[in-house]
Amino acid sequence: MNKIMNLLKMGWTILSKPAVHLSLGFLTISGFIAGVIFWGGFNTAMELTNTEEFCTSCHEMNDNVFMELQSTIHYSNRSGVRAICSDCHVPHNWTDKIARKMQASKEVWGKIFGTIDTREKFEAHRLRLAQNEWTRLKANDSLECRNCHEFDSMDFTRQSKRAAAQHSSALAAGEKTCIDCHKGIAHKLPNMDGVREGGSPH
Amino acid sequence: MKTLVNKAAKHAFSLAMATVLSISAMSVSNTAFANEKVVDNAPEMATLRGTAPLNAEVTPPAMSKVENNDLKRQRDYPQQPPTIPHDISKYQLDKNFNKCMDCHSRKFADEAQAPAVSVTHYMNRDGDFLGEMSPRRYFCTQCHVHQLESEPLVENEFVDMEKIIRKAHERSK
Numbered sequence: 370m371n372k373i374m375n376l377l378k379m380g381w382t383i384l385s386k387p388a389v390h391l392s393l394g395f396l397t398i399s400g401f402i403a404g405v406i407f408w409g410g411f412n413t414a415m416e417l418t419n420t421e422e423f424c425t426s427c428h429e430m431n432d433n434v435f436m437e438l439q440s441t442i443h444y445s446n447r448s449g450v451r452a453i454c455s456d457c458h459v460p461h462n463w464t465d466k467i468a469r470k471m472q473a474s475k476e477v478w479g480k481i482f483g484t485i486d487t488r489e490k491f492e493a494h495r496l497r498l499a500q501n502e503w504t505r506l507k508a509n510d511s512l513e514c515r516n517c518h519e520f521d522s523m524d525f526t527r528q529s530k531r532a533a534a535q536h537s538s539a540l541a542a543g544e545k546t547c548i549d550c551h552k553g554i555a556h557k558l559p560n561m562d563g564v565r566e567g568g569s570p571h
Numbered sequence: 572m573k574t575l576v577n578k579a580a581k582h583a584f585s586l587a588m589a590t591v592l593s594i595s596a597m598s599v600s601n602t603a604f605a606n607e608k609v610v611d612n613a614p615e616m617a618t619l620r621g622t623a624p625l626n627a628e629v630t631p632p633a634m635s636k637v638e639n640n641d642l643k644r645q646r647d648y649p650q651q652p653p654t655i656p657h658d659i660s661k662y663q664l665d666k667n668f669n670k671c672m673d674c675h676s677r678k679f680a681d682e683a684q685a686p687a688v689s690v691t692h693y694m695n696r697d698g699d700f701l702g703e704m705s706p707r708r709y710f711c712t713q714c715h716v717h718q719l720e721s722e723p724l725v726e727n728e729f730v731d732m733e734k735i736i737r738k739a740h741e742r743s744k
Binding site for chain 1: 639640641657658661663665666667668670673682684685
């Protein structure tokens with residue numbers, strides 16, 4: 370304990386002393402440059418974990434959820450605009466993104482210990498995993514949907530009657546948010562027994 | 572012993588005849604092909620392939636739009652399962668989840684304003700009512716189908732039952 374305290378004290382005396390040989394200008398400019406490099410490097414590294422290649426590099430994602438995504442409209446459609454994993458699953462706002470990335474450290478744990486490394490294990494866990502995402506999207510008013518799907522830009526006259534009716538009432542009034550009705554839009558739904566009555570088998 | 576030999580001889584003869592016949596048949600057909608005198612007398616059949624020969628590929632027609640007007644269609648007979656007047660592409664309908672029942676179940680009729688499925692969907696084959704949807708009625712698209720905005724491929728000669736009854740009445744008068 371004493372040794373550690375001594376080490377800390379030594380470190381502090383070095384850090385608290387003013388520089389003898391280096392000018393203030395040099396320290397300021399080099400500090401600024403180093404800051405830019407570190408900050409940029411940090412964000413670049415974090416962005417790398419936001420790419421589709423990174424997400425689908427593990428078989429848990431590639432064989433299950435990515436396979437399912439490929440037949441949906443968010444992957445293949447007439448105009449060719451498409452969403453990748455992080456568009457929906459990682460907040461775009463920086464602080465929220467950091468918070469989500471910190472949460473994701475638990476997913477690294479799951480990867481290392483093979484929590485969902487077989488299809489059966491994945492099926493056993495997927496309702497819970499899906500519910501995590503539904504809760505998150507419900508809490509942030511489907512923010513990740515709204516990053517692309519702007520309510521103000523929706524032309525109800527171009528929507529089908531049923532869609533226009535729901536969007537102009539429940540969604541407009543804020544009673545419901547996207548995820549309330551659009552669960553399973555990009556992946557297959559797990560057994561919904563007990564989640565949504567009526568829609569699930571017994 | 573004698574009969575056995577006879578039989579063998581007969582077999583050999585018939586085999587030889589058959590060979591000769593088949594060879595001559597082949598040569599006939601060969602010459603026919605060579606002269607390109609084969610006349611296709613097959614009637615023009617209305618199949619999904621059209622009249623395209625077997626060894627040719629047909630360009631498929633463009634895919635029709637799915638009818639999505641939410642207007643109920645008339646049923647052609649009382650037991651007919653109503654058609655689906657809207658797009659159901661990418662609706663999940665498997666053992667995990669039934670997207671149709673997200674709107675068409677009794678529970679959500681008020682918020683979805685969709686016709687709730689009739690009570691027959693809750694009946695088992697003995698006519699008993701179950702608390703949940705009967706497994707034999709679970710897969711909606713076994714009976715209910717969506718419609719396409721396209722012209723029918725073949726003429727439909729279906730006559731409504733009521734028309735037949737009316738005609739019978741007129742005849743009896």
